[in-house]
Amino acid sequence: MQDLGSWDYVIVGAGSAGCVLANRLSEDPGVRVLLLEAGKDDNYIWIHIPVGYLYCMGNPRTDWGFKTAPDPGLNGRSLMYPRGKVLGGCSSINGMIYMRGQARDYDGWRQLGLAGWGWDDVLPYFKKSEDHYAWADDLHAQGGGLRVEEQRLSWEILDAFREACAEVGIPKTRDFNDGDNFGSSYFQVNQRAGIRWNTAKGFLKPALKRPNLKVVTEAHAQRIVIENGHASGLELTIKGQPARASIEGELVLAAGAIGSPQLLELSGIGNPDVLRKAGVTPQVTVPEIGENLQDHLQIRTIFKVRNAMTLNQMAGTWFGKAKIGLRYMLTRSGPMSMAPSQLGVFARTDPSFETANVEYHVQPLSLDKFGDPLHDFPAITASVCNLRPESRGHCHITSPAATDHPTILPNYLATEGDRKVAADSIRLTRRIMEAEALKTHAPEEYLPGSELTSDGDLARAAGDIGTTIFHPVGTCRMGVDDASVVDGRLRLRAFEGIRVVDASVMPAITSGNTNAPTIMIAEKGADMIREDRRRRRAAA
Incomplete structure (x- = not known):
């Protein structure tokens, strides 16, 4: 088994959230950051030509190739369910639309008890990531990693x-x-001069020169290693060969609304009935993992x-x-x-x-x-x-094999x-x-x-x-109640050492396209991770 060594932060998923996290966390030269991506580099021409989404969705070079279960609401139909499997994740294959949602979305999160997640709280993080082609004012900013232009x-x-x-x-x-x-x-779009602008270009590649950041592609997470109530390591494969990374600080899941709950369940964290049915021995009971799936x-x-x-x-x-x-x-x-x-x-x-x-x-x-x-x-x-559907679905594993797709029922x-x-x-x-x-x-x-x-x-x-x-969002719901999967600082409630920082933490779907809100969550999550590290060191 290949030993990748020990890291302060191991990030699973180099997508819309993961690339932002890798950039922001590695700004601190005193920490070691490992970013893992199951897909390949984004050096595929159809990623960069905007109309190329037609050749990226459903393509195993860039897409996980998920499908939904037959859905009663769709009169028994099953749908393609594209999710990015490449550096940049969904930002490499999506519709490029820059949309934050409505202020009431985030104020609604705050009213659920999630202090710090209201519109006034998250607006600075939207601005932090933004590089708007024309506007720099109270609502917009220039100079961030996410380019926004007119069509x-x-x-x-x-x-x-x-x-x-x-x-x-x-x-x-x-x-x-x-x-x-x-x-x-x-719509305004994430493009620069008619070329797609993904988070790999905007956030990851500027950070690659840092010696404290390592990126491994074709690295598929298999199982979280739990020791003494703490995430101590991650088992994975790299180009099909087994490997392991040790975690001294935190494991950060940024694998999205399908991938993050899947990895938790593969590791024995979730609803015991679901896990046993899939052939996984329950380790930690968290019944809501994989539930609360919302989609437009x-x-x-x-x-x-x-x-x-x-x-x-x-x-x-x-x-x-x-x-x-x-x-x-x-x-x-x-x-x-x-x-x-x-x-x-x-x-x-x-x-x-x-x-x-x-x-x-x-x-x-x-x-x-x-x-x-x-x-x-x-x-x-x-x-x-x-924009605000009442219906809730789920996403759950069906076997202990990480290569088997989960059941997705919106x-x-x-x-x-x-x-x-x-x-x-x-x-x-x-x-x-x-x-x-x-x-x-x-x-x-x-x-x-x-x-x-x-x-x-x-x-x-x-x-x-x-x-x-x-x-898709919501499968690792953030909340203040005991049933929620993560707390308001995106920490897994069940035990220490794991955060989830992606669209799966949304308690309710935003009123619009979800890529920009996911990037905002990553910006805010990175600040929380760094703040908590400083507090721990000050208290030590």
Whole structure:
């Protein structure tokens, strides 16, 4: 067994959170930091070309290749569940959208008793990581590791959709990230000059010159070694060969909402019934590990349009594809620089909601499902998701082998409230498409079908056409109650020496895309880890 030596911090997962943690923790030259990534380096061309997400999701070079269990809320369907397996993690394969969520999200966390997690508390950490192309003020900052820019194209049909939103009471907005994202705008993205900007570029690579930081790729964590109530080591494989790292300080799990609970359960930490069923001997009882899974289900409504250019026509021929490729080569703009979704809209499906409760990702294209060819008719897709779903799912191991994928059941549309929001979301989309601003484009509903009108019919249709928007969170819930997995300082409650610092700690999902909040959690988590180390040393 290869011995990797002893480290003050061992970080599992070099994704959106792990790269930030490696940078911030290794700023202290007096500590030794080991960062482990199960995937490979991010030197794969399709990571860096924005449209390359199409070739990264579902690709074993960059994606774990998870699938959900058949979900009753999706009428028995199973979904692809992409998670990044590469330096940069999901920030290397995601939609690049920079979205913080709403101030009420974090104020809600604080109201749960989580002191220090309100909007005013976390805003400085959003700013710390941000490198905004234009804004430096009370809400935004420049000079951080996470580049934020405008997209490098626009579409007439999306501009018309935005005008239609204004007609139905959804105003245009300049900034989705000021604490209240109600309104419509083109998404700002994590790109630099038309190239994806992941956390490996922004945070990890600037820190690689430090002698106290070591990064090992193709390093798959297998089991946490627990001795005398403390995490003393980590067993792993490196390119399939066994290895071990010793931990003098803390083990920091940053493997995400699927990977972090999986490793804890493989180590005998979790619900004893779940562990025994999977063939793992229980070591420490923590019943909520793997529970509380939350995700945003996007309902992909599609409308045929006229008198408008969409990507369906533009990329419908080899000549069109060649023009798109040439434009990107010459200007780093055009469809190859596109995020998966260009126009964003945050709205209320009912006036009783205090803030926007749904988010649209609007695209000038259409297809039957991810990976399929574009339709041969001009169309747009207005995907809409419930920002604050009531439904809760789970993620649990099924065997003691780290190479076996866990069972993932999001349990979408499991509550009456979620089904009502789904039905109302489709109705709101129809109102927008019927607005005067879109009349010249004669929208014709393709999915789910205008003949469906009742709550029940629309909820069932949502189950047929809904899909994940890749935002799993919550499986190692942070809280002040004894049942929570980690406390407000992200320490595992069960015993000493382990923290979880990734999207799995969110007690409730944020009202928007989850990459920027995950980076914020890592920034704040790194500060907590360093503060606690200083306190321990001062007390010694």
